[in-house]
Amino acid sequence: MKGEILLAGLDIGTSKTNALIAELRGDYSIDIVGVGSAPSRGIKRGVIIDLDQAADAVSESVSKAERMAGVQIDSAVVAINGSHISSFNSQGVIAISKDHPDITEDDISKVIEAAQAGVIAPDRELIHILPREFILDGQKGILDPLGMAGSRLEGKVHIVTGSSTAIQNLFKCMEITEIEVDELIFGNLACGNAILNKTEKELGVLLIDMGAGSSDVSIFINDNIAYSSILPLGGIQVTNDLAIGLKTTIEEAERLKIKYGNVLENYISPDEVIEVTKGDKLAKEKIPKKLLVDIMEPRIHEIFSIIKEELERSNCLNNITQGVVITGGCALLPGITDLAGKIFKMNVRIGKPDYQGALSDLVNDPRLSTEIGLLDYALKQEAVGSSKRSRKKKGTSVFSKAINWLRDFF
Numbered sequence: 498m499k500g501e502i503l504l505a506g507l508d509i510g511t512s513k514t515n516a517l518i519a520e521l522r523g524d525y526s527i528d529i530v531g532v533g534s535a536p537s538r539g540i541k542r543g544v545i546i547d548l549d550q551a552a553d554a555v556s557e558s559v560s561k562a563e564r565m566a567g568v569q570i571d572s573a574v575v576a577i578n579g580s581h582i583s584s585f586n587s588q589g590v591i592a593i594s595k596d597h598p599d600i601t602e603d604d605i606s607k608v609i610e611a612a613q614a615g616v617i618a619p620d621r622e623l624i625h626i627l628p629r630e631f632i633l634d635g636q637k638g639i640l641d642p643l644g645m646a647g648s649r650l651e652g653k654v655h656i657v658t659g660s661s662t663a664i665q666n667l668f669k670c671m672e673i674t675e676i677e678v679d680e681l682i683f684g685n686l687a688c689g690n691a692i693l694n695k696t697e698k699e700l701g702v703l704l705i706d707m708g709a710g711s712s713d714v715s716i717f718i719n720d721n722i723a724y725s726s727i728l729p730l731g732g733i734q735v736t737n738d739l740a741i742g743l744k745t746t747i748e749e750a751e752r753l754k755i756k757y758g759n760v761l762e763n764y765i766s767p768d769e770v771i772e773v774t775k776g777d778k779l780a781k782e783k784i785p786k787k788l789l790v791d792i793m794e795p796r797i798h799e800i801f802s803i804i805k806e807e808l809e810r811s812n813c814l815n816n817i818t819q820g821v822v823i824t825g826g827c828a829l830l831p832g833i834t835d836l837a838g839k840i841f842k843m844n845v846r847i848g849k850p851d852y853q854g855a856l857s858d859l860v861n862d863p864r865l866s867t868e869i870g871l872l873d874y875a876l877k878q879e880a881v882g883s884s885k886r887s888r889k890k891k892g893t894s895v896f897s898k899a900i901n902w903l904r905d906f907f
């Protein structure tokens with residue numbers, strides 16, 4: 498293994514922190530060699546609220562992945578998630594010099610810069626500017642204007658920002674673990690790149706990453722994100738509802754959810770019963786299994802309904818021609834695709850990685866979609882020849898990120 502280039506991805510989720518380590522092969526394919534997971538601590542809705550606890554979980558997951566791989570990593574591409582993230586569309590325009598009418602990379606940087614001028618509040622930090630479309634002298638729908646001739650260049654972008662405090666604390670957490678941050682990538686972006694197919698990403702698909710603390714929603718179209726939002730509701734709320742409804746502990750509610758959980762009544766025969774351990778651990782009670790559906794279905798229904806209402810308000814529903822892809826831990830809930838289909842009235846599928854290597858049984862899990870996407874991103878960075886050392890911490894400028902994204906896609 499010595500001499501191999503190592504790629505690492507790290508996702509600090511609300512419920513678990515996962516690290517993946519891969520080796521880069523000569524043909525720019527990757528071979529995943531280490532997978533490590535630890536229960537997250539000190540995280541609320543994807544945001545770090547206790548640095549040391551969060552750092553412990555990172556160190557534990559990375560050590561596990563390192564042990565499996567028999568290597569040590571000193572840096573990783575890290576996902577940025579959480580309720581502090583907000584995103585919106587913006588646009589900029591520049592005039593192209595008559596003397597040099599061919600569009601250069603510099604022109605593209607300038608129009609992207611113009612699109613974010615004055616739109617980011619001082620307490621927020623830019624995470625990505627994702628080019629959606631360029632308009633050259635009124636000609637719409639241009640994805641790569643480099644080398645084209647024109648006099649007026651407009652750029653439509655999707656901007657993802659995060660709270661400066663939350664981002665600083667993520668870097669502080671990583672400093673404690675002594676693992677450098679190669680790049681911060683918006684979790685849903687990484688996730689979409691890992692599990693959506695080319696047609697979906699091009700023609701318009703709704704991605705929902707339903708984790709423990711939040712449901713992260715994006716519409717991908719023209720190979721990039723055109724809409725995204727983070728809804729602070731996820732599997733934790735389902736577990737809480739069960740704990741309250743069945744008068745039991747959170748731990749027992751989580752166990753029942755994973756073992757018997759279901760959101761469609763017609764999957765269960767009416768006389769099936771299950772045993773619930775009550776809070777004092779001595780009392781046990783038999784309940785109809787259907788009761789779980791009665792408690793869980795309304796919550797998942799509510800989450801999908803809120804997502805749909807938001808999309809309607811934002812006039813985005815018509816952009817979704819390829820249906821809905823659900824991923825994250827809640828995607829493992831039986832019946833979730835049928836329920837989503839009823840609400841969105843579209844085709845729904847479960848999205849998970851489709852990795853073909855030796856650890857595919859561990860990796861092809863909807864709870865690892867984001868992490869696989871991070872490795873893809875690390876791979877793209879290697880492919881465009883970026884030096885890891887020059888990409889550490891916050892040094893990467895917004896414009897070089899945007900240009901890298903352009904290069905990745907064209």
Ligand SMILES: Nc1ncnc2c1ncn2[C@@H]1O[C@H](COP(=O)(O)OP(=O)(O)OP(=O)(O)O)[C@@H](O)[C@H]1O
Pocket residue numbers: 509510511512513514542543578707708709710711712731732733736751754755758824825826827829830831863864
């Ligand atoms: N088999 C299962 N059936 C139902 N729910 C499940 C199953 N497995 C995991 N979950 C739920 O999925 C959630 C965890 O999903 P995931 O690992 O994607 O979250 P996370 O990344 O830690 O959180 P977030 O993305 O919100 O920060 C938990 O609420 C868990 O109860």
Ligand SMILES: [Mg+2]
Pocket residue numbers: 510511578706708709825867
């Ligand atoms: Mg997650």
